[in-house]
Amino acid sequence: MELSKIMALDGEYVAKTYARYPVAFEGGKGATLIGTDGKEYIDFGAGIAVNAFGAGDEEWKRAVIAQLDRIQHVSNYYYQEPQAKLAELLCKKTGASRVFFGNSGAEANECAFKAARKYAAVKYGEGRKRILSLEGSFHGRTLFTLTATGQEEFHRDFGPFVPEVASFPPTEEGLNKALDERVAAIIIECVQGEGGVNELSLPFTRALARECEKRDILLICDEVQSGNGRTGKYFAYEHYGLHPDLVTTAKGLAGGLPIGACLFFGKTADVFSAGDHGSTFGGNPVSCAAAVNIVSRIDEALLLEVRAKADYLRTKLAQFDGVKGVSGIGLMIGLSVEKNSKEVARQCLERGLLVLTAHDKLRLVPPLTITKLEMDEGLSILKEVLK
Numbered sequence: 001m002e003l004s005k006i007m008a009l010d011g012e013y014v015a016k017t018y019a020r021y022p023v024a025f026e027g028g029k030g031a032t033l034i035g036t037d038g039k040e041y042i043d044f045g046a047g048i049a050v051n052a053f054g055a056g057d058e059e060w061k062r063a064v065i066a067q068l069d070r071i072q073h074v075s076n077y078y079y080q081e082p083q084a085k086l087a088e089l090l091c092k093k094t095g096a097s098r099v100f101f102g103n104s105g106a107e108a109n110e111c112a113f114k115a116a117r118k119y120a121a122v123k124y125g126e127g128r129k130r131i132l133s134l135e136g137s138f139h140g141r142t143l144f145t146l147t148a149t150g151q152e153e154f155h156r157d158f159g160p161f162v163p164e165v166a167s168f169p170p171t172e173e174g175l176n177k178a179l180d181e182r183v184a185a186i187i188i189e190c191v192q193g194e195g196g197v198n199e200l201s202l203p204f205t206r207a208l209a210r211e212c213e214k215r216d217i218l219l220i221c222d223e224v225q226s227g228n229g230r231t232g233k234y235f236a237y238e239h240y241g242l243h244p245d246l247v248t249t250a251k252g253l254a255g256g257l258p259i260g261a262c263l264f265f266g267k268t269a270d271v272f273s274a275g276d277h278g279s280t281f282g283g284n285p286v287s288c289a290a291a292v293n294i295v296s297r298i299d300e301a302l303l304l305e306v307r308a309k310a311d312y313l314r315t316k317l318a319q320f321d322g323v324k325g326v327s328g329i330g331l332m333i334g335l336s337v338e339k340n341s342k343e344v345a346r347q348c349l350e351r352g353l354l355v356l357t358a359h360d361k362l363r364l365v366p367p368l369t370i371t372k373l374e375m376d377e378g379l380s381i382l383k384e385v386l387k
């Protein structure tokens with residue numbers, strides 16, 4: 001279908017929640033997508049850090065199709081191999097004890113919040129319900145995760161919000177003011193993605209971890225965007241030497257199919273019992289088979305490659321005219337630019353490059369498997385536009 005027809009249909013029938021760019025994609029390979037007009041686009045966005053191995057990865061497709069040939073869905077009343085295998089793989093890779101599967105990042109965080117409240121209720125009674133998050137954070141669009149999202153602009157018109165949820169600035173002073181006996185858990189993104197690709201400071205995360213440990217407050221790391229190899233480690237918290245109690249992830253986990261996961265570590269392992277939580281589609285066998293393929297391929301060699309690609313991109317980008325600063329970790333790159341970031345993204349699209357924005361920054365989260373050629377093509381477009 002032609003782009004103009006797709007746009008007309010979408011404009012008439014799809015809820016108006018997205019301000020879309022005027023482009024639709026028909027296919028692609030790796031970090032190169034093909035528009036409905038036949039034009040090629042270098043992909044520095046990966047569907048917002050989702051297509052970890054790019055478009056149309058052959059091995060990943062084979063894993064997905066093989067599962068489709070078996071069965072597409074079974075209810076969580078029954079056992080199934082891909083979900084069990086994926087849970088084992090994630091636990092062995094990270095040291096987690098158990099995993100709950102949902103369908104999205106928001107659901108993974110909902111699960112972590114419920115687990116934290118139950119852990120605190122069972123151990124300390126009803127006075128300990130508080131979930132703290134950081135200002136500038138993003139944790140999802142459901143009401144609980146939206147309440148925890150520390151950016152007022154997302155809250156407008158949607159109150160009343162979930163009680164006993166609050167945000168504080170990511171500083172030691174902010175932390176000390178926010179802590180008291182009511183706090184059950186603190187959720188952090190080690191690299192705040194939607195908030196502007198800002199990495200937390202090491203002294204702050206150390207202080208946070210120390211207080212959580214001392215007060216038996218659960219530390220939740222939201223690795224929805226930063227996880228699954230994106231920063232050059234399997235999870236971004238590894239750069240900080242943290243030992244979270246709960247870890248949530250989604251986006252890149254299944255390489256492009258919907259999935260969310262909440263990983264339970266140590267003392268939280270058995271917080272839930274049958275009936276406490278659930279999801280019809282959560283841990284769908286096709287998504288899990290896709291994720292088994294992705295997770296088992298994110299090994300040390302791939303992480304080394306991610307770090308090398310990140311160094312290459314970051315070094316080049318820092319030298320471009322019009323770039324004021326480079327932030328983030330690994331292939332989660334924030335660019336402060338002199339021009340308006342939204343306008344830069346629009347001009348990049350016109351010239352055949354897909355980039356994301358986060359507040360006034362550009363956000364680059366290419367597939368982990370992007371090639372040197374694709375990086376160079378994207379960089380040359382960006383250089384021209386930023387000048």
Ligand SMILES: Cc1ncc(COP(=O)(O)O)c(C=O)c1O
Pocket residue numbers: 103104105106107109138139140141189193194222223224225226250251
């Ligand atoms: C850090 C973080 N947490 C949670 C979410 C919500 O994920 P989803 O859109 O899959 O619900 C996002 C989405 O951008 C995210 O970046």
